[in-house]
Amino acid sequence: METRRFSPRRTIALALLLSTAPFALAACGSDDDDTGSGSAGASTASAQSDSSGGGGDPIKVGSLFSVTGPPAVVGDKMRKGLELAVDELNEAGGVEGRRLEVVFYDPAGDTAKAVDQTRRLISRDDVDVVVGGGSQSGIALAMQPLLQRADKLFMATEGAREIVQPADERPTTFKSTFNDTIVLQRTADFWNARGVRAVGFLPDTSGFGESAKAELERLAPEAGIEVQSESFDPTATNLTPQLTNLRRANPQAYVAWTTTPAATTFLKNAQQLGLDRNLLGLGFGSADPAFYEQAGAAARGALLSAGKLPIYDRLPDGDPQKAIITRFADAYEAKYNEPANVFAAQAYDGVQLVAEAIRASGGELSGEALAEALEGLGSYQGVNGDFRYTAEDHSGLGVDAVAISEWDGRRFVPARDGLTE
């Protein structure tokens, strides 16, 4: 008689229970990997340690970017953008006669680790300012109160509005990135210019998509545009049901809002359903040309609501951003042998803005003094746009920084009515 018969029910129950284990394990695993790089620590990367940087102690710039872990693609570009800005400033003799020295940590997408590293920046490394909030909005949000208590200026390079809002409760926190509010506002203006009255909106169910959904539904009525939304999972492989639902209302434009390859699926499915007679568009999370290339013919004529970087060489000569983007894009490509993107530009702008603030404050480095200096800068022309910080607005960028571009089959070009006059 056999006593240990196989029981399917038990095996399956066990398997289900344990199939959750790898997620926990994976999390621990990545922790272990990176404590190594984290505690071996702080690579004090001052590119020009023996340079002409001028006398006096260096200004210490603390920085957290996730160059490993889930946000690695974003973090890698940000770190490169930051390095480029610091090198350029040091080569030009530093800021207020003092060299910039970067103290860098990699939180690898882990908020708890980032909080530790932020404490270390404040107490052990004694940095003067911090640029970069770990390449993930959640991390930047967690770092914000620590840095505010220590009276350090925090220039976040992450997207979420909440990092700097409300500004009166976050006096020393700024960011150098787009709010989805202004990108959507600019897109709505574009729809108005093109006579679009009804829009089908497809946000993914991540924070990025959900935030855009709330914003668009808030601002669309003011713009006189009717919006229907259908959400989808970021890993979706088929958006036909969503599109089928949306087309009942006969919208003249369809827009998907995601950072994943579902962007490509959206373009392909829309073409299959014959919806490409209408305007098809993607948000600034899909600014990567690969998403359009992989959709092939379905992407031709598709729109992108993002900054001006993808079309900088096609901007009219009168555009105030053209010169600085060209200089940045050339320098970045020369240094790293790859095209620059919006994330690199965010970090680059972040460092340059902080340098402007230090100059304006006459070298005074307290968070309060630098915040006052940033709010008093008036207008600063950065790569991603014209920054106009005020006491109420610590995001700085306005709708004029956003452009609607069009994919012509090989690259992005400015769309008709796509640039603010």
Place this chain on the structure above:
Amino acid sequence: MTDFLQLTFSGLTTGAAYALVALGFAIVFRGTRAINFAQGEYVMLAGVTAGALHQWADPPLAVVVLVVVLMGALCGLATEVICVRFTRTPNPNTITLATIGLGVAIKAVVLLVTDRQAYTLPGFSGTSTLHVGGAVLDAQALWNCALVAVAAGALAAFLRWAPLGVALRASADDGEMAAASGFSRRGAAAWSFALAGALAAAAGAGLAAVSPVNYDFGTLLGLKGFAAAMLGGLGSMPGAVVGGFAIGLMEAWFAGYVSSTYADVVAFSILLIVLFTRPTGLFAAVKVERV
């Protein structure tokens, strides 16, 4: 009516994917009585490899498919070595657990190697679409449905009539007895993993032609394929096919008529209902046990 037809086509497209994954679960279960939780990651790996191969060398599509299917079979064999041979006491539970670990490892390696890039293949018959009753069907969806039919038919016939297939079933049923007749349990495991790997690879190539595939694509697909296999009855080939299409269709209808935000809940709700009410699934045979 047009909308209903469109949603149905959409359900068939995703259902074909779930059915292919479910068939992979079925064959491994037949050979080892274990559940191969790396199945979804196999599909992802094959999709990424096919797309990368296409982008890099651009050989004819048939060559791409052939190469990834061979690679898939080899991956299956490697799985057997890692999850069965290296396990001290290979029994269904330990094999199942080992495949979970392997799945996580595959995902991590692909993430690192591809740097999060997504890959895609052109449709097997270009970008052609069919128009039926006002609704549109991607020709690739038909290819994938055909793939399901061929795979399920071939596997069922293999298990029923081929000597090796019969030996596989015998070994899973009573390993000691089969071993005494000259067919090792490990041989059975190796063959079933190789078949599952080849199947996953075909699925990966077919899916990469429908939507881009990146490192993150396999996990949810694998779990939904598992739900499909459970619904049909674990180990049953017709069950896997019916389960896959049933879940694909219900998801599409749910997304169309109820809520697209929560469409992913459908597969797992079905999984729970099946586990609570009928853990053997729709098609499982009643097993007679002599003691």
